[in-house]
Amino acid sequence: MDWRVWHDEYDRPDSRLARRLRVVQEQTRQALDDAPAGPVKVISLCGARA
Numbered sequence: 001m002d003w004r005v006w007h008d009e010y011d012r013p014d015s016r017l018a019r020r021l022r023v024v025q026e027q028t029r030q031a032l033d034d035a036p037a038g039p040v041k042v043i044s045l046c047g048a049r050a
Contacts, residue, residue: 009017032040
């Protein structure tokens, strides 16, 4: 698989990847906004594949 071409999908607003990215960003934003005051640890699982 050509990963560079695969990532190009993020540049197409109507692509599945671009939509998924927006959902992940919104859920992350909401989780951080809802977190109690103080330090928060954030890890990325976007690279994980089941």
